[in-house]
Every structure is written in structure tokens, then in C-alpha cells.
Amino acid sequence: MDLAFIIIAVLTLASAVAAMSLRNLVHCALCMVMTFAGIALTFLQLNAEFVGLAQLLVYVGAVAILIVFAILLTRSEDAKKEVRFVSSSTVVGFGVVALVAVSLLAAIQHTQILPPQSVVAPHVSVKRIGEQLMTNYVLPLEVIGLLLTAAMIGAVVIAMREPDPADSVDVQQRNGSPLKLDPDSKKTAVVANE
Amino acid sequence: MDSQLTQYIPILILLLVAIGAAAGMLIASVALGRWANRGRLQNRAKNQNINTPYECGMIAVGEGNTRLSVKFYLVAMLFILFDIEVVFMYPWAVVYRDMLKTNGPVILGSMVSFLGILFIGYIYALKKKAFDWKS
Amino acid sequence: MTGQLDQLFVSLKQWLVSFLPQAAQPMAGILLSISAIIGAFATMFAITTIMERKILGRIQNRLGPNRVGPFGLLQPAADGIKMLTKEDIVPFAADKLVHFLAPVVLIIPVALALAMIPYGRNMTAVDLDAGILFFFAVGSATELSVFMAGWSSQNKYSLVGAMRAIAQMISYEMPLVLSTVSVLMMAGTLSLPLIVQAQSGYIYEILPRWNVFTPWGLAGFVLFMIAATAESNRAPFDLPEAESEIIAGYLTEYSGFKYALFFMAEYWGLFAVSGLAVTLFLGGWNAPFPFLQWVPSWAWFFAKLGTIIFGFIWVRGTLPRLRLDQLMNFAWKFLLPMSLINIVVTAMWHFSRVFQFVGAREMRWVLCALVLAIPYFFLGRALGEGRPAKRNYKFAE
Numbered sequence: 001m002d003l004a005f006i007i008i009a010v011l012t013l014a015s016a017v018a019a020m021s022l023r024n025l026v027h028c029a030l031c032m033v034m035t036f037a038g039i040a041l042t043f044l045q046l047n048a049e050f051v052g053l054a055q056l057l058v059y060v061g062a063v064a065i066l067i068v069f070a071i072l073l074t075r076s077e078d079a080k081k082e083v084r085f086v087s088s089s090t091v092v093g094f095g096v097v098a099l100v101a102v103s104l105l106a107a108i109q110h111t112q113i114l115p116p117q118s119v120v121a122p123h124v125s126v127k128r129i130g131e132q133l134m135t136n137y138v139l140p141l142e143v144i145g146l147l148l149t150a151a152m153i154g155a156v157v158i159a160m161r162e163p164d165p166a167d168s169v170d171v172q173q174r175n176g177s178p179l180k181l182d183p184d185s186k187k188t189a190v191v192a193n194e
Numbered sequence: 195m196d197s198q199l200t201q202y203i204p205i206l207i208l209l210l211v212a213i214g215a216a217a218g219m220l221i222a223s224v225a226l227g228r229w230a231n232r233g234r235l236q237n238r239a240k241n242q243n244i245n246t247p248y249e250c251g252m253i254a255v256g257e258g259n260t261r262l263s264v265k266f267y268l269v270a271m272l273f274i275l276f277d278i279e280v281v282f283m284y285p286w287a288v289v290y291r292d293m294l295k296t297n298g299p300v301i302l303g304s305m306v307s308f309l310g311i312l313f314i315g316y317i318y319a320l321k322k323k324a325f326d327w328k329s
Numbered sequence: 330m331t332g333q334l335d336q337l338f339v340s341l342k343q344w345l346v347s348f349l350p351q352a353a354q355p356m357a358g359i360l361l362s363i364s365a366i367i368g369a370f371a372t373m374f375a376i377t378t379i380m381e382r383k384i385l386g387r388i389q390n391r392l393g394p395n396r397v398g399p400f401g402l403l404q405p406a407a408d409g410i411k412m413l414t415k416e417d418i419v420p421f422a423a424d425k426l427v428h429f430l431a432p433v434v435l436i437i438p439v440a441l442a443l444a445m446i447p448y449g450r451n452m453t454a455v456d457l458d459a460g461i462l463f464f465f466a467v468g469s470a471t472e473l474s475v476f477m478a479g480w481s482s483q484n485k486y487s488l489v490g491a492m493r494a495i496a497q498m499i500s501y502e503m504p505l506v507l508s509t510v511s512v513l514m515m516a517g518t519l520s521l522p523l524i525v526q527a528q529s530g531y532i533y534e535i536l537p538r539w540n541v542f543t544p545w546g547l548a549g550f551v552l553f554m555i556a557a558t559a560e561s562n563r564a565p566f567d568l569p570e571a572e573s574e575i576i577a578g579y580l581t582e583y584s585g586f587k588y589a590l591f592f593m594a595e596y597w598g599l600f601a602v603s604g605l606a607v608t609l610f611l612g613g614w615n616a617p618f619p620f621l622q623w624v625p626s627w628a629w630f631f632a633k634l635g636t637i638i639f640g641f642i643w644v645r646g647t648l649p650r651l652r653l654d655q656l657m658n659f660a661w662k663f664l665l666p667m668s669l670i671n672i673v674v675t676a677m678w679h680f681s682r683v684f685q686f687v688g689a690r691e692m693r694w695v696l697c698a699l700v701l702a703i704p705y706f707f708l709g710r711a712l713g714e715g716r717p718a719k720r721n722y723k724f725a726e
Contacts, residue, residue, distance in 0.1 A: 026480055030427070033473060040466075044202060049459050053466040054281045061469025061502075062274040065495055068476055069267045072492070126459055126519050127292075130285030134293055138304045141282060145311035148275045152315035155271035156324045159264050204359045204455045205441060211363055212440040216433040216590060223413050223586030230414035266496055269657070273499040276665075280506050283672075284462060287513035294679055302676060309669060316665075325661040327654035 004045055012038030025071045033064045050126050268324055279312055335625040338365070339451050362454040366443055374596045375405035381642050388646035408589075415585035420483060423582065427481035432583070432590040435474035438467040439597040446604040447522045449614045449627030460521040461513070464605060465506055468560075471598065472498050475569075478591070479579035490578020494569030497656060498560055504664035505556035505602075508549040511675035512540055512609045521605075525613030535619065539612035544697040545675040550610040552668050554637075557602040559660070561595060563641055565648040566656060603637040604630075663708050667701075674700050 015034035022028045036059035043052030133141060286305050293301045319325065333340070342365075346358050379394065379402060386393025394401035419428055445460045447453040457463050472495050479491020513519065516527040530538045540546030559566035569578045580591055607613060611633050614626035651659070674697050681693040 030477070050285070050462070053459055053462045056466035057462070057469055058274065058277050058281060061466070061472065062270070062277045062499070065472055065476070065499060066267070066270040066274060069270045073264065073267055126285050126288050130289035131293070133282070133285050134289060134301050134304060138300065141304060141308055142311065144282065145308040148278060149311050149315035152272060152275050152312075153318050155268060156319045156322050159268040159271070160322050160324055201457060204363070205444070207359055208363050208440060208444050208455070209437060211367070212437050213433060215367070216436040220429065220432065220586055220590065223415070224417040226414050227416040227585050231416040266492055269496050269500060273503065276503045280503075280510070283510050284513065284519065287510045288517055288519060290514045290676070291517045291679055298680070302680065306673070320662070325657060327657045
């Protein structure tokens with residue numbers, strides 16, 4: 001165990017705990033970003049430079065923004081409402097957690113424990129990754145391409161379901177009634193364009 | 195500290211220096227600001243309006259954080275997808291020239307098909323007017 | 330002599346470090362480079378602000394600041410003192426901690442990004458194998474800082490400004506990153522000093538081997554600069570900060586030195602991304618002609634950087650602000666496909682390297698330029714809103 005690992009691990013875990021326990025959703029999201037950064041540091045510490053930086057790029061740069069947008073999309077009133085502890089979502093959540101945990105444990109169980117002399121991982125350059133990607137892993141790359149396309153189409157389908165949710169509110173606001181936040185309104189209050 | 199992590203030591207130091215400098219300057223400025231405005235701050239109890247949100251002189255109505263258009267969410271989602279695409283493109287770009295000599299068709303074909311698959315999704319989003327903000 | 334001048338700062342650092350005991354030398358060297366970068370760019374920030382105001386004044390047919398010091402040159406110092414002694418105002422409803430942290434979080438990624446750039450021969454503060462990836466990875470944290478600033482202010486203008494800023498930054502980050510891919514294909518590395526090295530040397534002993542002089546390099550440079558303008562929230566892409574619409578957006582509730590820090594970080598981000606453009610497309614610290622190689626490498630770098638920043642100021646003085654829908658259309662319907670096409674053109678460029686017949690070099694130049702020009706024309710046509718209808722001015726005749 002070296003010192004760097006302990007520091008990084010403690011930071012990551014502490015921010016993860018904070019992300020679960022804080023009351024304000026945005027604070028949780030910011031702590032979550034800290035966790036992502038901590039995981040990226042762990043990768044760097046394991047000599048996986050490319051993976052670490054990619055983690056930073058994708059998670060801190062993109063996923064964090066998505067989470068934040070999702071929080072701001074939901075109603076702030078919902079967040080204040082007391083959440084019942086046992087609900088369908090809790091059950092499903094625990095189910096998913098159990099599944100992931102079981103599969104992870106199974107994976108760990110089946111991993112051969114590496115002999116201790118190979119603790120210093122070989123330096124994996126981006127070039128090596130590229131070579132592997134273009135020789136042994138061409139098919140997974142294409143599958144990832146398919147997956148990303150499916151995700152893109154899914155995002156468009158979900159987000160573009162209604163033809164124009166903002167329109168009616170927009171008109172209403174322009175026709176005189178002062179900008180007021182109606183808590184019961186299901187429509188978006190901020191019309192971002194123009 | 196055996197590893198590659200040593201080449202990040204300068205970055206760590208820079209990080210600490212940047213945080214220290216920024217936080218130090220901020221704290222110094224807060225203190226100096228208090229000192230420079232000490233006369234005005236004594237009368238602060240009479241004038242609390244300075245700390246209300248600035249909305250063009252009107253008293254702010256409602257909460258500060260309002261809900262957003264769903265378009266923002268969509269843009270963030272598409273951003274993630276293209277970001278991941280870039281992550282796969284960087285290693286490819288690095289080896290492109292070397293591998294062109296040994297097996298050119300594979301390196302060209304694999305990335306063209308990867309991009310082609312993604313391009314289908316892009317065209318779909320385009321046709322669904324996901325990029326049109328003029329509502 | 331020229332070699333000494335070229336390595337002036339490197340040898341100065343070594344000389345200073347040599348006074349210290351052996352064990353402390355690497356650490357001291359790092360600290361020295363870091364403080365040199367921070368000091369140099371703080372100075373450059375001051376110079377750029379005054380030059381920007383002067384040049385904008387000239388463009389708008391007025392004088393610009395001319396009261397403090399000779400020709401108003403001490404204006405940045407006066408501004409700094411003013412900012413330092415301003416009262417620090419934090420709104421009641423604001424999230425105090427996040428409000429305080431936002432400018433600090435913004436300054437970190439830009440400072441880290443600045444350390445990546447090779448400023449001259451042997452003058453890279455932090456030389457990473459994956460330098461450019463690191464640049465973009467830390468650069469992505471700026472969006473988070475903008476969000477923190479906008480959200481924590483609990484002000485509608487701030488939030489709208491921050492959301493606009495983030496949407497704009499993530500939309501333009503794609504063309505920014507994708508336009509660098511073609512350079513990486515050329516250099517075959519992610520390390521910035523090696524990318525500069527790949528652009529050294531001269532064709533026919535006179536023409537520089539910079540990326541910008543190839544069709545894909547030129548297109549990449551233009552795409553990169555447009556995206557960089559949007560990334561650093563400068564005019565004509567300054568609608569997150571549009572003073573006349575949403576009163577400076579996420580900066581509305583910031584005063585005093587917090588505002589100054591945001592301002593400085595924004596300029597540092599501009600320097601960093603301009604420095605990256607110089608490194609990737611304009612040959613870094615390489616001299617444009619072989620007979621000009623006696624000029625030190627760092628002088629070339631800063632000359633190029635200055636030129637790019639002058640270009641930014643000129644654009645700011647010339648172009649009007651875009652609308653949000655125009656902005657998004659431009660990023661997703663024009664820049665993104667163009668940057669993908671540019672990558673394909675780069676692949677073609679390397680692929681056609683094997684042709685050896687007479688005039689092959691010119692042939693592939695024209696061919697690649699054509700492949701870029703045709704989609705440029707059609708995408709541009711599709712983007713336009715058609716010819717505007719003729720306006721009738723009822724009252725202005």
C-alpha cells in the first residue's frame with residue numbers, strides 16, 4: 001500500500017459517502033464529480049494513463065453535466081418532499097445493486113491472483129491501445145459504435161416525445177401575464193431561446 | 195512512488211499553487227474590501243437590499259433556480275456520445291500512420307464503419323429536429 | 330550566441346537551481362517553471378486587457394483608456410487595485426461555499442492547461458505522454474465551474490447564463506476536439522512537444538512544414554479557432570455573458586476579486602487554447618523560414634500567440650452576437666460534420682502519399698481541398714436562412 005493510493009481512496013470514498021448523504025441534490029452531484037475524479041486518479045495511479053484521462057474527459061466533462069441538467073430538469077418541490085423509504089424504486093434499486101454486486105464478486109472470484117512481483121504494471125502507451133483496438137478488438141469497437149447509436153436514438157426519442165413542450169408557456173408569458181413561477185405548472189418556465 | 199505517477203508531481207504542485215493563489219487572493223480581497231468599505235458596512239443594517247439577487251432593479255420573484263428546457267438535456271446526452279467516440283478516435287489517430295503501411299484497409303475500414311454507424315444516429319437526430327432550437 | 334539566447338530561460342533556471350542542494354533541485358526546478366508560467370501569464374493578462382480596450386477603441390473610433398499612466402498603460406494596475414478593494418457581495422440566497430469555490434475551480438484547469446504547452450525548445454513545464462488528452466480532460470472541468478457559479482448565485486439570469494454557457498461549451502467542444510484528431514494522425518503521438526517536432530523542417534528548403542499549410546490543416550485550424558472562440562465565450566459567441574440581455578450571465582452576482590478571478594481565468598483559458606492552436610497548427614515554436622532561425626524559439630511562440638489574440642480582439646470588434654438557435658445550428662449542423670469530413674480528408678491525404686507520379690503532390694492538394702470545399706458549400710447553404718426579404722423602412726426614409 002502506498003501513500004498516494006490511500007489518500008486517493010479516502011478522498012474517493014469520502015466524496016461518495018457525501019454524495020449519498022447530502023440533502024441538496026446539486027451538492028450531491030458535485031460530490032459525485034469528486035468521486036469520478038478520484039476514480040480517474042486511481043487509474044492514473046495504476047499506470048493506466050489513457051483510461052484515467054478518458055475517465056476525466058467523459059465523466060467529469062460530460063456525465064457530470066448530464067447529471068446536473070437532469071437535476072435542474074426535475075422540480076425542486078419534488079426534492080423537498082419526504083421520500084418513503086420502501087417504495088417500488090427502492091426495491092428495484094436494491095435488486096440492481098445486488099445483481100451488480102453478485103456479478104462483480106463472481107468476476108473477482110474468477111480472477112487469477114497475480115503474482116506479487118508483477119506489481120509494477122507495464123507502461124501502456126496510447127499507441128499500444130490503438131494497435132490492440134485496431135487488430136484484436138475491431139469487432140468490440142463496432143459493437144460500441146452500435147451501442148452509442150442506440151443510445152443516441154434513445155435520447156432523441158425520449159427527449160423529443162412531445163412536439164414542443166415549451167411553446168404554450170412561452171406564448172402565455174409573452175401575452176402579458178408577468179413572469180411568475182407557477183409551482184403546479186407542468187411546463188418549463190424558462191424558455192431558453194431568443 | 196514507483197510509477198508513472200511521478201510525472202504528475204509537477205501537476206500536483208501546480209494544482210496546489212493554483213488553489214492556494216486563487217483562494218489566497220480571494221480571501222485577501224474580501225478582507226481588503228471589508229476594510230475599504232468599513233464606513234458603509236456599519237450602516238449595512240439599514241440597507242439590506244444590496245444582498246438580494248440582482249435582477250435589473252426589480253425585486254426577484256420566485257425561486258432562483260427554475261426548470262430548464264429539455265433541449266439542454268438532449269445536448270448533454272449527445273455530447274457524452276460524441277465524447278466517447280473521441281476517446282476511441284484518439285488511439286486510432288495515433289496509430290493511423292504506422293498501421294497504414296502494414297494493414298491499411300483494416301485501419302481505414304474499421305474507423306469508417308465506426309463513424310458510419312454513429313453517423314446514422316446523427317442523421318436520425320438531425321431529421322428529428324433534435325438540433326433545432328428555434329421553437 | 331543564438332543558441333544561448335534561445336535557451337536563455339532554460340539556462341537561467343538551471344543556474345538558479347544549482348545554488349540549492351542536490352536533493353531539492355528537481356522540486357525547485359518545478360516550482361520555478363510553475364511560477365514563471367503564472368507570472369508570465371498574469372503579466373500577459375494585464376497587457377491583453379489594456380491592448381484589447383485600446384484596439385476596440387480604435388475599431389470603434391474612440392480613444393480607449395488613456396488616463397492612467399503614459400497612454401493609459403497603467404490601467405490594468407488601477408483596475409486590479411479597484412477590484413481588490415471592492416466589497417465582496419454575496420447574495421442572501423446564495424450557496425456560500427459553492428459561490429466561493431466556483432472561481433477557484435475555474436482557475437485550476439486553465440492553469441494546468443497552460444503548463445502543458447511547449448513555449449520553446451526544451452521549454453515545456455509538464456511534458457506528458459498524453460499531453461493533449463490531458464489538456465482536454467482538465468479543460469472539461471471549466472463547464473462545471475460555470476455551472477457552480479450560475480447555480481449558486483440563485484439568480485435567474487445567472488442560471489440562464491450558465492445553462493447557455495454550458496450548452497454552448499459542450500456543443501463546441503466536439504469540433505474543437507475532433508479538429509485535433511487530424512493533427513494526431515499526422516504526428517502519431519499525443520505529446521505536444523513531439524507534435525511541434527513533427528512540424529519542423531522545410532519543404533524545398535524554404536516552405537515551413539506547418540500543418541496549416543495543408544488542406545486538412547487549414548480547415549482544421551479554422552474549425553479549431555471557431556470552436557475555441559466559442560469555448561472561451563468570446564464575441565461573437567458571447568451570449569452566455571451577454572450584458573445587454575442577461576446582465577453578464579453567470580457573473581451577475583460576482584463582485585470584487587471573485588469577478589476578477591473569473592475574468593483572469595477566462596483570459597488564461599484563451600491563452601491556453603490559442604497556445605494549443607499555435608502548437609497544433611502553426612508549428613509551435615518553429616521559425617517560419619530557415620533564414621529566420623536565429624530568432625529564439627520562445628519569441629516565435631509568443632509572436633504567434635500574440636497574433637492569434639489580436640485576431641480574437643479584431644473578431645470581437647467586428648462581428649455581432651449570434652442568437653442561441655443560430656449558435657446551436659452552427660455547432661451541430663456545420664462544425665461537427667465538417668470536422669468529421671476533415672478527419673476523412675486527412676486519412677485520404679495520408680493514403681494518397683504513396684502515389685509517385687509527376688505532380689502527385691499538387692494533385693492530392695487539389696483533390697483534398699475539393700473534398701473539403703464541396704461539403705463546405707452545401708452545408709453552408711443548408712445552414713443559411715435563405716436570402717433575407719427586402720426590408721421596407723416605413724419611418725426611416
